[in-house]
Amino acid sequence: xxxxxxxxxxxxxxxxxxxxxxxxxxxxxxxxxxxxxxxxxxxxxxxxxxxxxxxxxxxxxxxxxxxxxxxxxxxxxxxxxxxxxxxxxxxxxxxxxxxxxxxxxxxxxxxxxxxxxxxxxxxxxxxxxxxxxxxxxxxxxxxxxxxxxxxxxxxxxxxxxxxxxxxxxxxxxxxxxxxxxxxxxxxxxxxxxxxxxxxxxxxxxxxxxxxxxxxxxxxxxxxxxxxxxxxxxxxxxxxxxxxxxxxxxxxxxxxxxxxxxxxxxxxxxxxxxxxxxxxxxxxxxxxxxxxxxxxxxxxxxxxxxxxxxxxxxxxxxxxxxxxxxxxxxxxxxxxxxxxxxxxxxxxxxxxxxxxxxxxxxxxxxxxxxxxxxxxxxxxxxxxxxxxxxxxxxxxxxxxxxxxxxxxxxxxxxxxxxxxxxxxxxxxxxxxxxxxxxxxxxxxxxxxxxxxxxxxxxxxxxxxxxxxxx
Amino acid sequence: xxxxxxxxxxxxxxxxxxxxxxxxxxxxxxxxxxxxxxxxxxxxxxxxxxxxxxxxxxxxxxxxxxxxxxxxxxxxxxxxxxxxxxxxxxxxxxxxxxxxxxxxxxxxxxxxxxxxxxxxxxxxxxxxxxxxxxxxxxxxxxxxxxxxxxxxxxxxxxxxxxxxxxxxxxxxxxxxxxxxxxxxxxxxxxxxxxxxxxxxxxxxxxxxxxxxxxxxxxxxxxxxxxxxxxxxxxxxxxxxxxxxxxxxxxxxxxxxxxxxxxxxxxxxxxxxxxxxxxxxxxxxxxxxxxxxxxxxxxxxxxxxxxxxxxxxxxxxxxxxxxxxxxxxxxxxxxxxxxxxxxxxxxxxxxxxxxxxxxxxxxxxxxxxxxxxxxxxxxxxxxxxxxxxxxxxxxxxxxxxxxxxxxxxxxxxxxxxxxxxxxxxxxxxxxxxxxxxxxxxxxxxxxxxxxxxxxxxxxxxxxxxxxxxx
Numbered sequence: 001x002x003x004x005x006x007x008x009x010x011x012x013x014x015x016x017x018x019x020x021x022x023x024x025x026x027x028x029x030x031x032x033x034x035x036x037x038x039x040x041x042x043x044x045x046x047x048x049x050x051x052x053x054x055x056x057x058x059x060x061x062x063x064x065x066x067x068x069x070x071x072x073x074x075x076x077x078x079x080x081x082x083x084x085x086x087x088x089x090x091x092x093x094x095x096x097x098x099x100x101x102x103x104x105x106x107x108x109x110x111x112x113x114x115x116x117x118x119x120x121x122x123x124x125x126x127x128x129x130x131x132x133x134x135x136x137x138x139x140x141x142x143x144x145x146x147x148x149x150x151x152x153x154x155x156x157x158x159x160x161x162x163x164x165x166x167x168x169x170x171x172x173x174x175x176x177x178x179x180x181x182x183x184x185x186x187x188x189x190x191x192x193x194x195x196x197x198x199x200x201x202x203x204x205x206x207x208x209x210x211x212x213x214x215x216x217x218x219x220x221x222x223x224x225x226x227x228x229x230x231x232x233x234x235x236x237x238x239x240x241x242x243x244x245x246x247x248x249x250x251x252x253x254x255x256x257x258x259x260x261x262x263x264x265x266x267x268x269x270x271x272x273x274x275x276x277x278x279x280x281x282x283x284x285x286x287x288x289x290x291x292x293x294x295x296x297x298x299x300x301x302x303x304x305x306x307x308x309x310x311x312x313x314x315x316x317x318x319x320x321x322x323x324x325x326x327x328x329x330x331x332x333x334x335x336x337x338x339x340x341x342x343x344x345x346x347x348x349x350x351x352x353x354x355x356x357x358x359x360x361x362x363x364x365x366x367x368x369x370x371x372x373x374x375x376x377x378x379x380x381x382x383x384x385x386x387x388x389x390x391x392x393x394x395x396x397x398x399x400x401x402x403x404x405x406x407x408x409x410x411x412x413x414x415x416x417x418x419x420x421x422x423x424x425x426x427x428x429x430x431x432x433x434x435x436x437x438x439x440x441x442x443x444x445x446x447x448x449x450x451x452x453x454x455x456x457x458x459x460x461x462x463x464x465x466x467x468x469x
Numbered sequence: 470x471x472x473x474x475x476x477x478x479x480x481x482x483x484x485x486x487x488x489x490x491x492x493x494x495x496x497x498x499x500x501x502x503x504x505x506x507x508x509x510x511x512x513x514x515x516x517x518x519x520x521x522x523x524x525x526x527x528x529x530x531x532x533x534x535x536x537x538x539x540x541x542x543x544x545x546x547x548x549x550x551x552x553x554x555x556x557x558x559x560x561x562x563x564x565x566x567x568x569x570x571x572x573x574x575x576x577x578x579x580x581x582x583x584x585x586x587x588x589x590x591x592x593x594x595x596x597x598x599x600x601x602x603x604x605x606x607x608x609x610x611x612x613x614x615x616x617x618x619x620x621x622x623x624x625x626x627x628x629x630x631x632x633x634x635x636x637x638x639x640x641x642x643x644x645x646x647x648x649x650x651x652x653x654x655x656x657x658x659x660x661x662x663x664x665x666x667x668x669x670x671x672x673x674x675x676x677x678x679x680x681x682x683x684x685x686x687x688x689x690x691x692x693x694x695x696x697x698x699x700x701x702x703x704x705x706x707x708x709x710x711x712x713x714x715x716x717x718x719x720x721x722x723x724x725x726x727x728x729x730x731x732x733x734x735x736x737x738x739x740x741x742x743x744x745x746x747x748x749x750x751x752x753x754x755x756x757x758x759x760x761x762x763x764x765x766x767x768x769x770x771x772x773x774x775x776x777x778x779x780x781x782x783x784x785x786x787x788x789x790x791x792x793x794x795x796x797x798x799x800x801x802x803x804x805x806x807x808x809x810x811x812x813x814x815x816x817x818x819x820x821x822x823x824x825x826x827x828x829x830x831x832x833x834x835x836x837x838x839x840x841x842x843x844x845x846x847x848x849x850x851x852x853x854x855x856x857x858x859x860x861x862x863x864x865x866x867x868x869x870x871x872x873x874x875x876x877x878x879x880x881x882x883x884x885x886x887x888x889x890x891x892x893x894x895x896x897x898x899x900x901x902x903x904x905x906x907x908x909x910x911x912x913x914x915x916x917x918x919x920x921x922x923x924x925x926x927x928x929x930x931x932x933x934x935x936x937x938x
Contacts (some may be wrong), residue, residue: 039638064504168914169508206914365834365893367865395640396836424834424893426914445637445675445895 027391030463033316034391034456041311041452047304048444050078051363054303055294055439062100062124062291063331064096064262071287075216075267075328079307081211082109083314084269084326092341094331099291100255105200109137109249110242118235120294121212123184123201124334126228129236134159134196134227140190140243144182144190156195159250162187163202163236166429172362173425177204177432181215186215186230188217198227202236206431210234213433214290214332227254252450264288265336269307271314273462275321281461282325283309283454284358286332286339286407293437297428301363301447303328305421308451309357311459322354322462329407332360336406343410355461357404357419357454362431363447364423367396369457370403373417381417384466391460397453401458417466419457421450474503496860499932502785503860503925509781510921516777518911519547520832524763528630531760532800533565535732540756544736544797547774553738553795563800563802566593568760574700577604578718579711587704588760590681590903591654591723592670593803595697600720602722602923603628605666605695609712613651613659625664628719631656632671632705635898642894643830646673646901650684655685657697667696667721669706674898676821679703680904683759696723700756723732733757733799735807735837738776740783742791742931749885751794751825752778752923754806755801755876761905766897770832770916772797772892777920778826778927791823791931798876801829801938805875813844814878821926824930826888826923831900832916833892836865838926839872842886847866853935860929868924886935888926890919 035196054061054071061067079087087287105120107113122128136159141147143164147155162183170176181204188199210232217228229252231239242248267287273279285302289295306326313320323383330338346353357369369392371382382401389399412418423446431437523530523540530536541558548556574589576582591597595708605628610616612633616624639645657668672682679701686697698721700708711717728916736756742748754771758764775795782789791899799807815822826838839862851870858868873887881887892915900906 038640042637130917168511171918173914352618365895411511426834427912430912443899445642449640449895 009432024447028140030460031131031391033459034314037312037455037459038395038452041448041455042445044315045308045312045448045451047308047451048447050299050304051447052163052308052439054300054403055296058075059294060291061287061289061295062097063094063288063334063337068264069286072265072267075287075303075307075443079267079269079326080306082311085271086265087269088227089265090268090341090345091103091263091265092217092330092337093261094264094337095285096259097333097334098259100128100257102253102255103229104133104251104253105229106251107242107248108237108251111246118239119210119212120229121214121231122212122256123188123217123228123230124290125217125258126212126254126256127258128254129252130255134197134249135249135251136464138243138248139239139249144187144288147190147194151280152194152303153189158196159198159200160187160191160196160253161200161239163240164203166172166206168206168292173206173429176206177429184215184230185218188226192219196226200250201230203230203233204432206231207430208233208237211434214292215433217432217441222468227252236314236320255257264330265351266330266342269326271320273322273324273326275464277323278352279354279465280325280351280352281322281458282327282408283458284327284329284356284407285359286330287328288331288333290333291431292435294439296437296439296442297362297431299332299360300435301442301450303357304452305359305454309454311392312451312455313459318459320462322465323425324458327397330404339407339410346411347413351414353414354410354416354466355412355419356408357457358408358418359423359450359454360405360407361421361425362423362428363442363450364427365446366421366423366453368398368400368422369453370420371417372401372420374412374415379414381466384464384468385417386407388460392453395453421454423450475582477838485612487811487842499860499929502928504646504779505785506924507864507921508929509785510916510917510924512783514777514781514917514920514922516773519773519918520911520916521768521777523772523906523924525816528763529760530756530764531566531647531804532733532806534760537733537757537799541734541736543596544772544776545599545691548736548738548795551780554740558734558791559730559737559810559814560734561799561806562730562906563733563806564803565728566579566728567728569726570595571722571724572698572734573602573720573722574698575710575720576708576717577720580715582711587708588679588701589634589698589704591725592683592697592699593655593759594686594727595723597695597723597725597726597729598696598721602720603650603666604718607712607717607719609709612836613656616663616837621663624660627665628667628721629656629665629667630661630669630708632709634671635673635675635686636894637675642675642898645675646897646898653684653699654681654687657695658688658692660692661688661695665695668925669719670697670700671698672699674702675708675902676899679900680903680905683761684902696721698723703858709829712921716871722805723918735799736797738795740789740793744790746792747821748791748823748934749794749820750929751796751822751877753796753798753801753876756797756827757800757802759802763908765904765908765911766784766900767829767906768801769826770911770919774828774920774923779926780925781920782928787928788846789931791934793927794838808876815880816882820883821885822880822883823854823885823935825877825878825880826890826926826930827924828890828919829874829876830890830894831892832911832919833896834915835890835892835919835922837867837869838922839889839891840886841870841872843881843884846884853933853937854886858930861922861925864922890923
């Protein structure tokens with residue numbers, strides 16, 4: 001069957017088939033089309049090439065940085081060349097944090113092992129110590145609760161070391177991350193409020209190695225800013241072991257700066273739907289990344305997944321009935337400025353995102369599409385989607401409750417469904433927020449399969465909707 | 470609950486519970502125990518350390534080589550230290566093929582690009598050209614059928630180049646391999662029968678890179694042996710493209726030798742069952758590998774999966790009711806000598822392998838345990854296993870028909886079930902039979918999850934059996 005013939009069948013099948021056979025005939029057509037999506041994706045995808053450019057030629061894309069600006073322009077060009085009706089830039093304000101050059105954490109007073117450097121990386125929003133550095137005694141805690149239970153006098157003037165590991169028994173590593181990341185996100189602010197002069201956090205990974213993992217830490221306007229750095233899990237184990245035997249002082253030096261707020265952009269490709277232009281289907285990832293790697297899995301993969309999923313459908317001759325948006329969100333990592341700007345403008349216009357699909361969990365083999373939404377509409381709308389379960393599961397992709405994503409969650413009030421692509425998560429935190437998050441950590445087929453899963457869902461959403469019209 | 474208490478419940482639960490509640494109570498106990506297996510596996514496994522020793526310190530383990538002998542002794546020691554009742558070596562004969570040092574394939578007569586070296590590796594059982602090398606014109610074919618349809622006069626004196634790619638649209642890459650590997654396995658012999666002086670085969674991978682993939686090629690006693698080598702996919706594409714424009718001659722040089730048959734061993738750890746000692750549960754992988762890498766995924770992973778699965782259960786205090794065997798099969802890659810010796814001795818003794826589980830598809834995240842067996846018993850025995858489906862699928866492991874493995878298939882006549890661990894296959898053929906098949910291609914958690922899946926199955930098989938006793 002030629003593609004053109006298939007498209008004709010797709011368009012006319014509900015009209016001419018007796019109703020008792022419509023479902024099975026449609027299913028066959030859909031199975032056939034989804035097979036085409038996968039075949040095309042595994043043979044003709046460009047997503048790996050795009051990702052290679054994003055993560056290697058452009059590299060780190062921290063919001064406010066020249067890399068982020070280059071990524072905005074690059075993805076604007078890619079979408080413009082790939083058949084979107086319009087590609088526009090949507091302004092948003094972003095913080096402009098700069099790491100600086102030197103980052104030092106070292107043990108300076110050990111009787112037993114002398115001066116020892118620990119692999120470290122500053123956390124986003126950390127201030128710098130400046131060239132003089134700071135030296136202080138270390139106290140180790142395993143949780144924010146443990147810290148807050150201490151007498152502030154015992155914390156004042158010290159360096160607080162948060163050392164609770166991610167739980168290795170969590171099958172889904174994002175749950176282990178969720179169970180530990182409060183130390184990085186909130187720990188330094190709490191330490192500061194108790195008079196600490198700096199905070200050191202065990203890297204967020206289940207792997208034992210010497211690679212430090214950066215990521216955001218958050219101070220409120222009331223907090224005194226202090227230097228905050230992550231050290232590798234090997235370094236954390238070493239430091240902790242030494243502290244069993246002797247009091248330890250650390251020398252910390254970094255040169256971070258929080259500069260004036262900067263302007264950046266979401267990049268939005270759009271195709272207007274032929275039948276239901278007011279029902280929007282969004283796919284997206286975030287274009288910014290941390291600065292120390294190439295942001296290949298986080299979240300270059302999600303960006304190229306998103307573009308590729310729509311391009312695949314266009315290349316197969318599919319004509320959108322609903323309006324498609326492909327959104328490269330800016331600054332997921334440090335404040336969600338892009339996502340908030342997007343939702344605000346969308347709400348102001350009274351738009352309806354029937355479905356939003358985010359990919360922000362890496363470019364690994366897809367295992368599930370997790371579905372979420374406002375509780376008032378979820379059961380009813382999920383029922384429509386659930387009917388597609390077998391078609392997706394035959395490609396190893398389950399439809400499970402629990403979806404969404406940081407960039408699309410602000411759209412929940414529009415009462416559509418929110419989907420998160422869930423790739424296999426075992427390797428994600430080997431690379432997340434590190435210098436290793438480069439193209440060679442991405443397998444091309446695994447990446448392409450993620451785009452194929454998203455394309456299959458966009459196809460079904462576009463063809464059938466979820467509102468029973 | 471302490472482990473000891475759990476074991477008591479496991480032993481007594483079928484006796485004291487009213488029958489109507491037995492199933493659900495048992496399921497709870499089983500779910501609890503399987504959770505323990507996973508938790509233990511992700512925290513206390515040694516399989517990654519063992520695999521690191523096998524693939525890095527010992528390295529390549531081609532049957533008949535010193536590396537294979539070292540691997541026999543190493544795994545014998547590991548199993549002896551890990552609580553098996555007995556560990557014995559079972560002799561088997563193995564071919565002793567030696568690669569030799571230099572391997573050259575180069576284009577020597579091109580007007581347009583001059584002399585060009587192509588990344589190449591000899592195939593197992595290839596003879597060597599010797600230091601003089603051979604030079605010949607190339608003819609490209611896409612299949613054995615295409616070759617056999619040619620006039621032998623057009624083949625005689627030439628070098629046959631098999632260039633059909635693996636099908637990238639196969640979701641399961643082993644199917645793509647199965648659809649292309651006849652060129653490597655049988656192509657050189659067919660080429661020889663038509664008078665070819667050498668054979669060159671496109672590497673068995675869907676990846677486009679410059680890494681050549683070795684593997685066995687088979688000649689019968691009637692065939693004239695000829696040099697047979699694989700070239701990388703990039704080299705194959707380049708050679709093929711050039712042949713569109715001009716006649717190409719290749720210079721081929723290698724120094725392989727087929728030496729006298731050698732003696733080697735399967736390594737067999739055993740624990741005698743307390744209740745049903747005549748019902749054997751086997752787990753196994755193959756200890757030999759190709760010589761050019763470390764055999765990390767193929768099949769060091771399967772070896773350490775197998776040992777770890779049983780060690781995990783022993784460390785959790787589980788007492789085997791049936792007889793457990795952990796078998797490191799020798800020489801899967803070049804003749805199945807170990808597997809055939811094992812089955813022959815087992816059949817001679819009238820043994821019954823109630824279940825055999827093979828891991829020979831890499832150390833990636835497990836996706837399924839595929840179940841097979843003789844058609845006369847399959848449906849009935851699979852029904853017992855199918856009842857465990859939900860317990861395994863909650864760990865992302867499906868129970869599907871279609872199992873077995875090269876080393877355990879000879880046991881089929883004993884009328885038990887044959888299982889094959891099926892990890893995610895997307896990356897496998899990036900490494901398979903190459904110099905890249907090293908420990909750094911293995912993710913520790915993914916490896917551990919494979920061992921956990923096998924341990925869970927061994928636990929259920931041991932506790933419940935499949936024969937309705």
